[in-house]
Amino acid sequence: MSSNVGKTPSMTIQESININMVDLQTQYTKIKAEVDARIQEVLTSGKYINGPAVKDFSEQLANFLAVKHLAPCASGTDALQIALMALGLQPGDEVITVAFTFVATAEVISLLGLKPVFVDVNPHTFNMDVEKLEQAITPKTKCIIPVHLYGQSADMERVMQIANQHQITVIEDNAQAIGADFTFSNGTQHKVGTIGHIGCTSFYPSKNLGCYGDGGALFTNDDVLAQKIKTICNHGQSSRYNYDMVGVNSRLDSIQAAILGVKLSYLNEYIQARQTAADFYDTAFEKVAGIETPHRASYSSHVFHQYTLKVKQGRNELQAALKEKGIPSMIYYPKALHVQNAYNYCGYKMGDLPVTEQLCDQVISLPMHTELSTEQLQYITNHVIACVKQSA
Numbered sequence: 131m132s133s134n135v136g137k138t139p140s141m142t143i144q145e146s147i148n149i150n151m152v153d154l155q156t157q158y159t160k161i162k163a164e165v166d167a168r169i170q171e172v173l174t175s176g177k178y179i180n181g182p183a184v185k186d187f188s189e190q191l192a193n194f195l196a197v198k199h200l201a202p203c204a205s206g207t208d209a210l211q212i213a214l215m216a217l218g219l220q221p222g223d224e225v226i227t228v229a230f231t232f233v234a235t236a237e238v239i240s241l242l243g244l245k246p247v248f249v250d251v252n253p254h255t256f257n258m259d260v261e262k263l264e265q266a267i268t269p270k271t272k273c274i275i276p277v278h279l280y281g282q283s284a285d286m287e288r289v290m291q292i293a294n295q296h297q298i299t300v301i302e303d304n305a306q307a308i309g310a311d312f313t314f315s316n317g318t319q320h321k322v323g324t325i326g327h328i329g330c331t332s333f334y335p336s337k338n339l340g341c342y343g344d345g346g347a348l349f350t351n352d353d354v355l356a357q358k359i360k361t362i363c364n365h366g367q368s369s370r371y372n373y374d375m376v377g378v379n380s381r382l383d384s385i386q387a388a389i390l391g392v393k394l395s396y397l398n399e400y401i402q403a404r405q406t407a408a409d410f411y412d413t414a415f416e417k418v419a420g421i422e423t424p425h426r427a428s429y430s431s432h433v434f435h436q437y438t439l440k441v442k443q444g445r446n447e448l449q450a451a452l453k454e455k456g457i458p459s460m461i462y463y464p465k466a467l468h469v470q471n472a473y474n475y476c477g478y479k480m481g482d483l484p485v486t487e488q489l490c491d492q493v494i495s496l497p498m499h500t501e502l503s504t505e506q507l508q509y510i511t512n513h514v515i516a517c518v519k520q521s522a
């Protein structure tokens with residue numbers, strides 16, 4: 131009888147299999163004892179802001195990334211804004227980025243009175259098309275923000291070559307690819323996010339290294355930039371009640387840092403679980419016509435923040451059919467930033483970024499998290515294949 135707990139005879143397979151896009155609760159259950167103990171420690175310490183938990187986690191993450199300086203902050207969006215503020219740019223200066231990303235990447239550029247310049251992406255990696263990067267550079271270009279979309283690095287070797295040639299600063303939006311490794315053509319490896327002048331990440335709960343609230347961080351190997359970043363995060367205060375620049379209030383709180391400390395010790399395991407799920411998907415879809423599995427770039431490992439298929443035809447129908455079978459999916463992103471009303475003022479129109487626009491109509495992200503069972507993966511892949519074949 132006990133094996134039937136929670137399962138009534140009338141329950142269908144799809145109900146009992148209960149597939150989620152992300153599954154943070156099950157993950158928490160497995161590390162509950164450690165996490166709860168660390169939270170309790172912070173609560174009894176009374177050091178809720180900038181406590182030892184924040185310092186410990188910052189050191190732990192800096193070590194993991196092999197980066198010299200790390201500044202925690204309140205979110206990934208804040209991290210990007212603070213990074214740009216640290217560059218001391220002038221209104222109207224141009225910042226090159228992509229339109230196939232989460233809005234935060236472009237939002238902070240606009241907020242600071244800078245001009246977002248969007249370049250198209252590569253149709254296979256979904257990341258900044260380095261072939262189109264150089265044409266977008268003008269005398270006003272001061273910064274490039276590549277986004278490591280879905281968990282795989284942009285071509286950072288080429289980005290840095292171009293940036294260095296033109297003396298342009300590079301900020302990596304690493305909200306989706308923490309823990310990924312980049313391999314240069316000479317064989318040296320670096321953690322993604324530590325290759326540009328500043329790297330930014332997010333600890334939003336569903337990110338690969340997520341806390342149970344909001345959080346973010348900046349990292350850099352540049353001593354001068356590190357000092358500026360830390361000052362800006364703390365109201366621009368250089369010494370007690372002396373303000374050398376306009377700053378913000380952006381902090382990672384001690385409870386979130388304590389949680390992140392526990393989760394960082396599992397990050398490599400979590401990445402492996404994601405990669406195992408991705409391998410299962412890849413193998414199942416290998417010979418299925420009409421869908422393209424994620425391209426694996428030679429220069430980057432893939433930490434699969436998302437597992438994203440390209441469906442040449444009938445993407446929306448596939449999504450609807452999957453939903454009927456109890457399989458959630460997401461479209462990241464259904465509408466590119468260059469054609470959003472908020473960015474009308476930048477002067478772009480439909481047709482300006484053809485690859486980006488096509489991807490908005492073709493991509494679909496399948497459930498991807500650390501807790502997917504083989505049974506669930508089998509159920510998902512069976513139905514994806516059946517739905518694709520049916521519509522062919």
Ligand SMILES: *Cc1c(COP(=O)(O)O)cnc(C)c1O
Nearest residue numbers: 205206207232234305332333334
């Ligand atoms: C999540 C995300 C951000 C913003 O992070 P928040 O912590 O939610 O502010 C920025 N860029 C990308 C690419 C993201 O995925």
